Amino acid sequence: xxxxxxxxxxxxxxxxxxxxxxxxxxxxxxxxxxxxxxxxxxxxxxxxxxxxxxxxxxxxxxxxxxxxxxxxxxxxxxxxxxxxxxxxxxxxxxxxxxxxxxxxxxxxxxxxxxxx
Numbered sequence: 663x664x665x666x667x668x669x670x671x672x673x674x675x676x677x678x679x680x681x682x683x684x685x686x687x688x689x690x691x692x693x694x695x696x697x698x699x700x701x702x703x704x705x706x707x708x709x710x711x712x713x714x715x716x717x718x719x720x721x722x723x724x725x726x727x728x729x730x731x732x733x734x735x736x737x738x739x740x741x742x743x744x745x746x747x748x749x750x751x752x753x754x755x756x757x758x759x760x761x762x763x764x765x766x767x768x769x770x771x772x773x774x775x776x777x778x
Contacts, residue, residue: 709767718775732760
């Protein structure tokens with residue numbers, strides 16, 4: 663084997679990275695914050711609604727359903743950015759924040775329902 667380019671392929675003048683196509687610009691910081699933070703707000707609103715509208719025996723099932731909704735919305739929000747760079751870290755931040763918010767609300771609801 664040789665390191666030479668085959669005769670039928672002409673190398674790109676700027677190299678193989680340029681031959682792959684144009685580079686997408688990075689996602690602006692405000693767009694990242696909006697795509698992650700909007701799902702956190704949804705988690706907070708769902709948690710408050712669960713605390714107000716459901717019975718104490720149903721808190722756990724409703725909170726797990728709210729986390730599933732946040733996970734699905736997180737995928738939608740991150741895919742809507744149409745940026746593959748940083749997708750995993752943005753999705754991880756979205757899901758981690760939703761889990762922490764709903765977990766804190768679940769802890770508060772457990773304390774309140776145990777006292778009453």
